[in-house]
Amino acid sequence: xLRLDSLSKRYQTGDLAxxxxxxxxxxxxxxxxxxxSGAGKSTLIRCINRLVEPTExxxxxxxxxxxxxxxxKLRLARRHMGMIFQEYALVERLSVMENVLSGRLGFVxxxxxxFRKFPQSDVDEAFRLLERVGLDHMVDKRADxxxxxxxxxxxxxxxxxxxxxxxxxxEPTASLDPKTSRQIMRLICELCKERKLSAIINIHDVMxxxxxxxxxxxxxxxxxxxxxPPNEITPDVLTKIYGEEDWExxxxxxxxxxxxxxxxxxxxxxxxxxxxxxxxxxxxx
Amino acid sequence: xxxxxxxxxVSRRWTKPPFIRNPRTxxxxxxxxxxxxxxxxxxxxxxWVRMADGIPRGIRFISSFFPPDFVTSWGEIVTGLxxxxxxxxxxxxxGVALAIPIGLGAARNLAPRPxxxxxxxxxxxxxxxxxxxIAIFMVKLFGFGPFAGFLTLSxxxxxxxxxxxxxxxxxxxxxxxxxxxxxxxxxxxxxxxAVQPQVMPRMIGLGIYRLDINFRESAVLGIVGAGxxxxxxxxxxxxxxFDTAAAVLLxxxxxVMFVEYTSGYVRKKVQ
Numbered sequence: 319x320l321r322l323d324s325l326s327k328r329y330q331t332g333d334l335a336x337x338x339x340x341x342x343x344x345x346x347x348x349x350x351x352x353x354x355s356g357a358g359k360s361t362l363i364r365c366i367n368r369l370v371e372p373t374e375x376x377x378x379x380x381x382x383x384x385x386x387x388x389x390x391k392l393r394l395a396r397r398h399m400g401m402i403f404q405e406y407a408l409v410e411r412l413s414v415m416e417n418v419l420s421g422r423l424g425f426v427x428x429x430x431x432x433f434r435k436f437p438q439s440d441v442d443e444a445f446r447l448l449e450r451v452g453l454d455h456m457v458d459k460r461a462d463x464x465x466x467x468x469x470x471x472x473x474x475x476x477x478x479x480x481x482x483x484x485x486x487x488x489e490p491t492a493s494l495d496p497k498t499s500r501q502i503m504r505l506i507c508e509l510c511k512e513r514k515l516s517a518i519i520n521i522h523d524v525m526x527x528x529x530x531x532x533x534x535x536x537x538x539x540x541x542x543x544x545x546x547p548p549n550e551i552t553p554d555v556l557t558k559i560y561g562e563e564d565w566e567x568x569x570x571x572x573x574x575x576x577x578x579x580x581x582x583x584x585x586x587x588x589x590x591x592x593x594x595x596x597x598x599x600x601x602x603x
Numbered sequence: 604x605x606x607x608x609x610x611x612x613v614s615r616r617w618t619k620p621p622f623i624r625n626p627r628t629x630x631x632x633x634x635x636x637x638x639x640x641x642x643x644x645x646x647x648x649x650x651w652v653r654m655a656d657g658i659p660r661g662i663r664f665i666s667s668f669f670p671p672d673f674v675t676s677w678g679e680i681v682t683g684l685x686x687x688x689x690x691x692x693x694x695x696x697x698g699v700a701l702a703i704p705i706g707l708g709a710a711r712n713l714a715p716r717p718x719x720x721x722x723x724x725x726x727x728x729x730x731x732x733x734x735x736x737i738a739i740f741m742v743k744l745f746g747f748g749p750f751a752g753f754l755t756l757s758x759x760x761x762x763x764x765x766x767x768x769x770x771x772x773x774x775x776x777x778x779x780x781x782x783x784x785x786x787x788x789x790x791x792x793x794x795x796x797a798v799q800p801q802v803m804p805r806m807i808g809l810g811i812y813r814l815d816i817n818f819r820e821s822a823v824l825g826i827v828g829a830g831x832x833x834x835x836x837x838x839x840x841x842x843x844x845f846d847t848a849a850a851v852l853l854x855x856x857x858x859v860m861f862v863e864y865t866s867g868y869v870r871k872k873v874q
Binding site: 367369393394395396397399401403405407408409410411412416420421422423424428431432473476480 | 776778779781782783784785786787788789791792793795796797800801803804
């Protein structure tokens, strides 16, 4: 369980990005964080693994207080938090496999990682994950040769191979087309369910958030203005989060199961790779 | 353009606005430049008779370079060349090896403030003197010969390579670096996985470029006594053996061209 207690962040420029945020994310909950640009969504998830140092407040993950850790303890704590980025943030000149295995860096020594001699169990797990996301035929391709959707899948593998307790996901679909966005969101949610992972997903797309998250938190000017289930998002709520606009068309009304069936075969279609059985790895947690 | 033309539907003319907006300033500057040019030309004293005399002498001087003589002093040329090549290779290797830690320290996004300032100071110091000046100093310290040249070029390479390495690291994509940091990687692992892949191709290219520069510099350093092919060249000029000098110059051109093509090929390979 993740707990944020009156968390605040003021940047050196004087901007207050987060103001007194208190939030609890129970185990295996997928939570979407919505809000306008500059509301503090990115700051919030970066405070959790302290890529951004919070100014005030505490963060507790499974009983461990994160805000007071020294740098070596922080490094150990970061191993248990997987992060997925907006622009994929793969190391472009490294291969797919190297990118995935870089998720294990916290667990292996320098020379092993330098000579790319990772333990066989890590390599096995990397292959399992790549197979699960349909990219096991591309292990030695360089990351910059992949398409956007493929890159984000590698990003997901890199986060999951850490075997994290929580996933921090920053705008996973912002650089993807609508169809790929849905596939990526579905993949993330399925993997979270398989591994009983909790996740915080920053997302701009309200409809996607409603479609896939179990809980939605709305952030506005660094403060939580909505916290509730996806089906209680109304035009009034959206106005509170984003400001005045005609919101009727944005609210998700389609039954999610319908959508699931329609999109079912898509996952593998764009990879030109036959024979991926999506359930094959379902026992993997 | 008048308002009439706009109203009557004639297409509007557009010209790029002049760099200096005020027309009076503009014309004044042109006039000033013209007057200066006229006055400057007026002060030139050209002695046409002496110039006419000099032309055949010049032709004789240039023709004494031909045909280039590779044979007479071949032994000295080879010795000089060997010295130069060894000077080039060793100083590039040593310079780059020392420049890497200093360059890492001089990258603002990597090093803590005090380390950054110290490393930047070292880089500024190694770059503040031209090679010739360092070479004169080294020749005084260590005596004539290629060792002084080697030290000079090593110092110059540190300044060049370290500064460009630091700048390249500062320009790297911070998100890729952030992503590796978020996995809980140790600092050296982070360097190896996030920083190195981003700067490596440029560093290899710059290494070869520095090799090229060091070879050319080694030809100059000989003139102040720091050994190498430059010493051979200098001796040839001193003895009025211009045909031997021509041979040395041709060899230098050939080697620089060879390095040039190789570096182009290697850079394309590593990108």
